[in-house]
Amino acid sequence: MTIASPALTSCLATCRRLENATALKHRSPSTQPLLRSATEADLPSMGRILLSVFLDSMAPLFGLDRSPMYEAFRQAQIRRLFARCQLQPASTKIVVATDGDGDKQGGAGNVLGFVVWILDVTPRETSSSSDDHEESNTVKKSLPPLPPFPPGQGAALYQAFGDAMSAVQRTKMGDRPRCYLKYLCVDPTSQRRGVGTTLMSHVCADAEKAGLPIYLEAAPTVSAGPFYKKFGFEDLGVFDACEVPLDLSSVKGDEQGESKCQETMTMQLFAMKLETQVVRRDEV
Numbered sequence: 001m002t003i004a005s006p007a008l009t010s011c012l013a014t015c016r017r018l019e020n021a022t023a024l025k026h027r028s029p030s031t032q033p034l035l036r037s038a039t040e041a042d043l044p045s046m047g048r049i050l051l052s053v054f055l056d057s058m059a060p061l062f063g064l065d066r067s068p069m070y071e072a073f074r075q076a077q078i079r080r081l082f083a084r085c086q087l088q089p090a091s092t093k094i095v096v097a098t099d100g101d102g103d104k105q106g107g108a109g110n111v112l113g114f115v116v117w118i119l120d121v122t123p124r125e126t127s128s129s130s131d132d133h134e135e136s137n138t139v140k141k142s143l144p145p146l147p148p149f150p151p152g153q154g155a156a157l158y159q160a161f162g163d164a165m166s167a168v169q170r171t172k173m174g175d176r177p178r179c180y181l182k183y184l185c186v187d188p189t190s191q192r193r194g195v196g197t198t199l200m201s202h203v204c205a206d207a208e209k210a211g212l213p214i215y216l217e218a219a220p221t222v223s224a225g226p227f228y229k230k231f232g233f234e235d236l237g238v239f240d241a242c243e244v245p246l247d248l249s250s251v252k253g254d255e256q257g258e259s260k261c262q263e264t265m266t267m268q269l270f271a272m273k274l275e276t277q278v279v280r281r282d283e284v
Contacts, residue, residue, distance in 0.1 A: 033097035033112055033195045035202055042096050043082055045111035046185075047075035053185045057219045062158055069150040076146050081116055081182075083143050091119045095202060097186075097195045113186035115199040119210050121177045164239065165217055165269070172236050172271050173215055179207040181216035200231060204274070214274040228272050236271040 038046065051074045055066060064070050085092045094116050098109030149155045169180075181203060186195045207214050218224040229235070
């Protein structure tokens with residue numbers, strides 16, 4: 001027999017209140033997001049949303065813009081995650097939120113947002129790549145390769161970014177099993193319509209079922225912190241995503257010879273945790 005912890009009970013109650021508030025605010029059925037597992041047909045929309053959501057915050061750090069190569073890189077990241085989901089459906093989950101009308105008519109529906117989370121019940125030492133630091137070597141061999149990071153001055157920083165994320169997660173969570181929230185992305189044109197709340201509530205319920213705490217990193221934007229805290233997430237602190245030793249000797253500057261890397265090495269992330277561990281009676 002299991003007993004949900006007070007923190008978990010409060011979290012699920014919060015999820016229900018938030019979903020009810022969303023339902024009251026958006027009464028039209030056509031605006032209610034419907035959740036379903038992602039399909040291959042959703043991948044182009046997901047890649048576009050991923051690009052749009054992170055472009056403003058990440059582009060200054062890595063010297064990127066909405067170039068075809070960067071779009072292709074983001075699309076490849078989504079396809080790699082989808083392939084991993086097909087290989088490990090019990091641990092890697094991808095769910096999309098769509099507008100209701102398309103799904104009711106038997107179509108795919110327009111993708112409003114998506115969420116990717118990983119139920120890591122056997123944590124292992126992570127690698128330095130932010131794209132595959134949760135993957136075992138066996139799984140990596142079966143996944144489609146990522147294209148090279150778009151050329152420019154961001155490649156070294158992107159590697160350092162992954163290093164820092166992996167290091168902080170190990171520091172904050174150790175070897176403890178967890179649910180790692182990798183992406184929660186809502187199309188900018190569909191934000192503030194309850195899409196993110198619906199997706200996050202779904203992840204909370206799945207983590208509760210697995211008896212795992214949720215860990216995430218989030219950019220310290222005006223809305224990110226308050227959004228997660230309303231679900232009960234604990235703020236584990238803010239860390240500098242590039243606060244690691246860097247060899248920038250191979251990083252080229254712009255045409256004037258000025259390196260943007262030195263100016264943009266202060267991007268910070270929140271580390272946050274939601275305690276959803278289920279406590280067994282024999283442990284009480």
